[in-house]
Amino acid sequence: MKVALDHWRAETGAATALADFERFGKGAALEDCPALDQIFTGQDDAPLLMQALMRHFSLALADNPLGHPPFRNSFNGTSSTIQLASSDRAQLLLQAREPGAYASDTASYSDNLRFDAVLAGKAKARIIRIHGPEEHVGFSEEPIALAAGSRLGFDCSGEMLFLEAVEQRLVTLRLLQAAPEPRPLREYCRKSGRLLHRSAGKLSSSRCEMMAALLGRMGRADAAPVLAELALQQGEDSLRWQALRECLALDTAQGFAALLSLARNADDPLCAEAGALRVQLVEAHRQLLQLETMQCPA
Amino acid sequence: MKLPKIDLASLPDLSNVTSMFGAMRQSGPGHDDSLVVLMTIVYETQPPGSGII
Numbered sequence: 001m002k003v004a005l006d007h008w009r010a011e012t013g014a015a016t017a018l019a020d021f022e023r024f025g026k027g028a029a030l031e032d033c034p035a036l037d038q039i040f041t042g043q044d045d046a047p048l049l050m051q052a053l054m055r056h057f058s059l060a061l062a063d064n065p066l067g068h069p070p071f072r073n074s075f076n077g078t079s080s081t082i083q084l085a086s087s088d089r090a091q092l093l094l095q096a097r098e099p100g101a102y103a104s105d106t107a108s109y110s111d112n113l114r115f116d117a118v119l120a121g122k123a124k125a126r127i128i129r130i131h132g133p134e135e136h137v138g139f140s141e142e143p144i145a146l147a148a149g150s151r152l153g154f155d156c157s158g159e160m161l162f163l164e165a166v167e168q169r170l171v172t173l174r175l176l177q178a179a180p181e182p183r184p185l186r187e188y189c190r191k192s193g194r195l196l197h198r199s200a201g202k203l204s205s206s207r208c209e210m211m212a213a214l215l216g217r218m219g220r221a222d223a224a225p226v227l228a229e230l231a232l233q234q235g236e237d238s239l240r241w242q243a244l245r246e247c248l249a250l251d252t253a254q255g256f257a258a259l260l261s262l263a264r265n266a267d268d269p270l271c272a273e274a275g276a277l278r279v280q281l282v283e284a285h286r287q288l289l290q291l292e293t294m295q296c297p298a
Numbered sequence: 299m300k301l302p303k304i305d306l307a308s309l310p311d312l313s314n315v316t317s318m319f320g321a322m323r324q325s326g327p328g329h330d331d332s333l334v335v336l337m338t339i340v341y342e343t344q345p346p347g348s349g350i351i
Contacts, residue, residue, distance in 0.1 A: 106323060184316045187323050197323040198316045206319035216306065238316035249306040256301075273312055280310075285302040294299075 001067045004060035011052050013045060018085060024177060025088035030115060030153075036175065039117060041151055046117035046173050050094070053084070078102070089178040097123070097170045102163055107139070107190055111157045111182035111201060114174065118150040121170035126162045127154075130193075134186065137193045146170060157183075178202075184236065205236040212239075216246035224251035228258040237269055244274075248281075256281070256288055257295060 008014055013035070020033035030037050039045040057069050072083040078098050085092040107128045123146045130137040146163075154161065157179075163170065182201030189196050200206045208230065215223040227247035231240045244262070248255030259281070262274035282288050 197321075198314065199321040200316055200319040203319045209318070236316070237312060237314075241312050245306060245309040248304050248309060252301040252304055255304070270312075273310075277310065281304065284308070285304075287299060287301055290299065291301065 001057075001060050001064065001070050004056040005070055008053050008056045013049055014052060017045075017049060021085055021090060021092060021175075022087050024175070025086075025090035027089065027177075027180065030113075030175075039173070040115040040153070040175055043149055043151075047119060050119055050173060089180065091174075091176045093174045093176070095172050095174055097121075097163055097166050097172075099166045099169055101165050104162065105190055106187050106196060107160050107162065108185055108187045109157055109160060110185040111179035113177040114152075114154045114156050116150070116152040116154075116161070116175075117173040118146050118148055118152075119171045119173055120148050120168070121166065122147050122168040123166040123170045124164050126164055127159055128162055128190070129159050130188065131158070132193070135195050137188055137195075139188075139190065139193060181234070184238070200236055200238060202236060205239045208235075209239045209242050212243045212246045216249060219250070221250045224254040228254050231258045232261055240270060241273070244270075252288075253291065256291060260292060260295060 009018055016035040017039055020028075020036040024030065024033050024036055030040065035045075039049060060069075061067055069082075074081050078100065080096045082094045083091060084094055107130070109130060125144050125146050127142040127144055129140045129142070131140065132138045144161075152161065179201075184198040184201045186195060187197040187199075188194065200209070212227055212230065215227065224247050227243045227250070230243035231247060233240075244255065244258055247258055259274055259278055262268055262270050263278045265271055268274070278292075282292070
């Protein structure tokens with residue numbers, strides 16, 4: 001299986017596309033990656049790339065019927081996904097959607113760029129665009145028919161593709177590029193436009209948040225400086241706030257110093273919430289006012 | 299100066315609570331299109347001739 005993968009990657013079309021893919025993962029625009037651009041805007045290259053993949057792996061599977069192609073994969077009953085490549089912020093995926101009718105009351109948006117090359121199948125879909133303030137959006141919808149040869153590009157922060165009716169299994173080669181500092185994923189009610197749910201935009205944010213919680217539960221006061229640093233540096237608000245909470249609980253002085261820094265920085269998105277927490281803490285613990293006076297930059 | 303110990307439970311969460319990465323309000327086909335992250339899958343591979351196959 002490894003040999004089949006190496007041979008596929010070494011083929012001329014795949015090798016140049018994967019070289020482009022590395023640059024795309026570092027943030028290059030699609031139009032600056034000619035081989036990749038050709039796959040997702042032209043008609044011929046995407047099928048050729050996948051035919052080469054199938055050729056190598058069909059032979060490998062014939063020789064090793066119990067072999068596993070070395071790709072991460074998933075199947076949830078309606079969608080199957082194979083991750084063909086991943087580099088920095090980019091992913092190349094092969095996705096199939098089973099025939100059937102689909103419905104959803106919500107629409108989700110994340111800070112990704114997405115390019116789809118439909119390889120096979122037939123489906124009716126709807127592009128759902130949002131506009132307006134983040135907490136409450138309006139929708140505009142555009143019906144679209146998908147078939148082999150369809151090429152689409154989306155800014156997923158304001159557009160999503162919803163597959164409503166898949167007549168024949170829809171197979172799509174998909175390219176994703178995440179934003180360098182993605183906002184949380186937003187999920188809206190399609191009827192009211194109300195924001196229903198937010199989840200972290202980066203896997204690493206949630207991982208750090210869990211680490212911070214663990215350090216807190218372990219009572220590791222020696223981690224307070226790291227948590228204070230985490231609270232003050234750039235990153236997702238949720239992670240920074242949880243780091244601040246854990247820091248305050250582990251080491252009052254260090255946590256309160258970090259809280260004051262946030263509350264005094266009007267440009268920080270956490271400034272208002274930090275200011276409110278400062279007031280709450282000072283009211284509850286008068287000693288903190290004394291500490292604040294001692295730490296006052298003036 | 300003797301400082302108070304602050305109880306974590308007394309510290310509020312942000313007003314716009316954000317759940318963990320990948321958390322969904324409800325699972326459904328509307329969610330798999332904009333964000334794809336696959337967890338590492340651990341499986342056994344046995345090269346031919348290793349004694350099992």
